[in-house]
Amino acid sequence: MPYSPPQLRTVQVTRYLTPLREGGSLPAIVEGDDDFLYVQKFRGAGQGARALIAELISGEIARLLGLRIPEIVFTELDPVFSRTEPDEEIQDLLRASVGLNLALHYLSGAxxxxxxxxxxxxxxxxxxxxxxxxxxxxxxxxxxxxxxxxxxxxxxxxxxxxxxxxxxxxxxxxxxxxxxxxxxxxxxxxxxxxxxxxxxxxxxxxxxxxxxxxxxxxxxxxxxxxxxxxxxxxxxxxxxxxxxxxxxxxxxxxxxxxxxxx
Structure with missing residues (x-):
């Protein structure tokens, strides 16, 4: 059977809600312009774009194999978020991540x-x-x-x-x-x-x-x-x-x- 690769959606981040202070990458819960919540992974975090590449490739391989993975989306991050964030560490992270990033659908209540x-x-x-x-x-x-x-x-x-x-x-x-x-x-x-x-x-x-x-x-x-x-x-x-x-x-x-x- 022919394989049709997934067509990842692109979501504009509209609100930065709360950081998830796990490890050194500082992911966060954000809201997209589709009104859904996502766990945002930042290109400007410690491991850089390679962590996003690994997240995307390994996640979509898992999905192809029939394992359950939250929807992966591309996210666009506007420079405005770094101007309104009071935490300096998060401010630096947001500034370094302006542009195209990656997020996973937030599984509320998991x-x-x-x-x-x-x-x-x-x-x-x-x-x-x-x-x-x-x-x-x-x-x-x-x-x-x-x-x-x-x-x-x-x-x-x-x-x-x-x-x-x-x-x-x-x-x-x-x-x-x-x-x-x-x-x-x-x-x-x-x-x-x-x-x-x-x-x-x-x-x-x-x-x-x-x-x-x-x-x-x-x-x-x-x-x-x-x-x-x-x-x-x-x-x-x-x-x-x-x-x-x-x-x-x-x-x-x-x-x-x-x-x-x-």
Whole structure:
């Protein structure tokens, strides 16, 4: 079946409501010109545009694989917000983020996933571990699960720490086979007993053409700070397709880490 890549909407931010003081990125709840609330991620935060790129690529891969992700939108941030914000740190962040940013639909009333209270079936746990192994997401631990329960269903959020090798230098994509030892800390690893089955199914869904279609969603302006957009875009495609082509390696790595736990 032909794959139609998502068409991300662009929302104008009309109100800055409240900061979410989590980590160093200072996301915030904002209101858009469509009257919906969003969790705003800022290009001017510590990890820069790369965090937005990781959020977009990993989030839309998760959506393609059938996992629940809040709607991702592009957001336009007007310079006026930095003039009216009294907090100097937030003022600097807003000033550095004028223009095109990224946000996720705010899941009002959602609660944080608690591995002590909430349970996940083995297939879903394996799907999430597989996704995070592919994208090398270091931020799905018991300390910070980055999962929410909303309307009794599990939703994934905050993928800005995935694809972390893109912070290491211009040749980062050549290291697609680097060991991902952090998988041992994944909060769902003890329940991920169906990794081999999931690997087969997801390998059929996530084709190279579909990877390219998702990476093509990344705006040129987010890539321009590093190099010409074309080579940078190709690096993400190369990294993901190379890693996918040898998925048995990261699956085996996750299985061995799981065996050490259970």
């Amino acid at each position: 609660i944080t996933f608690d591995p002590i209270i909430n349970t996940v079936d083995p297939v879903l746990a394996s799907q999430i571990v597989w996704l995070d192994s592919l994208t090398m997401n270091v931020d799905r631990t018991a300390r910070n699960t980055n999962m929410l329960i909303w309307h009794k269903e599990l939703w994934l959020i905050d993928h800005g720490a995935s694809l972390y090798l893109h912070h290491t230098g211009p040749d980062w994509a050549k290291h697609s086979q680097r060991a991902f030892v952090q998988i041992k800390d994944h909060v769902l690893l003890p329940y991920a007993s169906e990794l081999t089955t999931v690997d087969t199914a997801f390998g059929l869904l996530l084709t190279p053409d579909r990877i390219r279609a998702i990476v093509d969603l990344v705006p040129d302006v987010w890539l321009a700070d590093d190099d010409a957009p074309g080579p940078q875009r190709d690096a993400y495609i190369q990294f993901l397709t190379d890693r996918l082509a040898t998925s048995e390696r990261f699956v085996s790595e996750a299985q061995h880490a799981r065996e050490a736990l259970v």
